[in-house]
Amino acid sequence: MNHTARAFWLGSPGRGEIRETALPAPGEDEVLVRSLYSGVSRGTETLVFRGGVPESQHTAMRAPFQEGDFPGPVKYGYLNVGVVEEGPAALVGRTVFCLYPHQTRYVVPASAVTPVPDQVPAGRAVLAGTVETAVNALWDAAPLIGDRIAVVGGGMVGSSVAALLARFPGVRVQLVDADPARAETAEALGVGFALPEDALGDCDLVVHASATEQGLTRALELLGAEGTVIELSWYGDRKVSLPLGEAFHSRRLTVRSSQVGTVSPARPGRSYADRLALALDLLADPALDALITGESAFEELPGVMPRLASGEIPALCHLVRYDHVTP
Numbered sequence: 001m002n003h004t005a006r007a008f009w010l011g012s013p014g015r016g017e018i019r020e021t022a023l024p025a026p027g028e029d030e031v032l033v034r035s036l037y038s039g040v041s042r043g044t045e046t047l048v049f050r051g052g053v054p055e056s057q058h059t060a061m062r063a064p065f066q067e068g069d070f071p072g073p074v075k076y077g078y079l080n081v082g083v084v085e086e087g088p089a090a091l092v093g094r095t096v097f098c099l100y101p102h103q104t105r106y107v108v109p110a111s112a113v114t115p116v117p118d119q120v121p122a123g124r125a126v127l128a129g130t131v132e133t134a135v136n137a138l139w140d141a142a143p144l145i146g147d148r149i150a151v152v153g154g155g156m157v158g159s160s161v162a163a164l165l166a167r168f169p170g171v172r173v174q175l176v177d178a179d180p181a182r183a184e185t186a187e188a189l190g191v192g193f194a195l196p197e198d199a200l201g202d203c204d205l206v207v208h209a210s211a212t213e214q215g216l217t218r219a220l221e222l223l224g225a226e227g228t229v230i231e232l233s234w235y236g237d238r239k240v241s242l243p244l245g246e247a248f249h250s251r252r253l254t255v256r257s258s259q260v261g262t263v264s265p266a267r268p269g270r271s272y273a274d275r276l277a278l279a280l281d282l283l284a285d286p287a288l289d290a291l292i293t294g295e296s297a298f299e300e301l302p303g304v305m306p307r308l309a310s311g312e313i314p315a316l317c318h319l320v321r322y323d324h325v326t327p
Helices: 042-049 128-141 156-165 182-189 213-221 272-282 286-291 298-310
Strands: 004-012 015-022 030-041 080-086 095-098 105-109 113-115 148-152 172-176 192-194 203-208 223-231 254-257 292-297 317-321
Touching: 004 105, 004 298, 015 298, 030 042, 030 095, 030 128, 030 298, 042 156, 042 298, 080 105, 113 272, 128 156, 128 203, 128 223, 128 272, 148 156, 148 213, 156 172, 156 182, 156 286, 172 182, 182 192, 182 286, 203 213, 213 223, 286 292, 292 298, 298 317
Parallel strands: 148 172, 148 203, 172 192, 203 223, 223 254, 292 317
Antiparallel strands: 004 015, 030 080, 030 105, 030 317, 080 095, 095 113
16 A cells, blocks of 8 residues: 655745655554545635634634645634545445545544544535534524524635525525525525625524624624624724623523534534534535535645635635545
């Protein structure tokens, strides 16, 4: 077995490169994985690519198998699906998900990979990390039957939240985004769509994921009395101001943060592994294919990432394929 690999690195902000790396032979309770697909999470990864991670958050923002440090050189990413080539007999030949960067092969502890259910295609399985974020957000939000809900921001995370909310009984769900093209995504996911100025108000719950000051302001405006905004956006080094005067106090509104770094305290008996396994099970729904909006070969990443970061390539999740295997 050839224990070498190629990996995508951010050499410096705005400049990506592919480097060759030697791999160790897998030890006991380790696996060697050959990548099939990886995914670019456009929000977080393009923030990293631009060098926008504030120094105070360098530790908090580290990916599980990151190498190097912000702002660069750094190997960053966390949506990888591959096939186990070496390791425990129960895993060899299995398709697995791992929170690993963009790399052709890698060695990790066997406990770091999660088998992909047979009914979930490998390409769709790269969404597991983002659907896991949506699961945690909804554990935090605790929507109720009959709730009036808006999801402000139709990016990868917001659309994942909307996709899961589409399964809740009796709720009114509307995906709100400034880009009218997101109406097609909303239709594929089975939820309503509105531009910000046309969104339905009097909401019990608003999930905000636009990563803009305007979006968070609009999220507050859409709430009914005693309503809650679940804030999922990551602003990096940008400061955000909010209109917390006006009717914020008289209507007793709440803004609550949510992020995937810890399991929601609303589910004290659940582990990280439980949450990820649930996310993979949920990916059996083919409607979630709407979240994958483009693809390219691994070798093209140094040229593709700047275009994703600038918005030249509009994307929710951009799929990276590894052409040394048959999809």
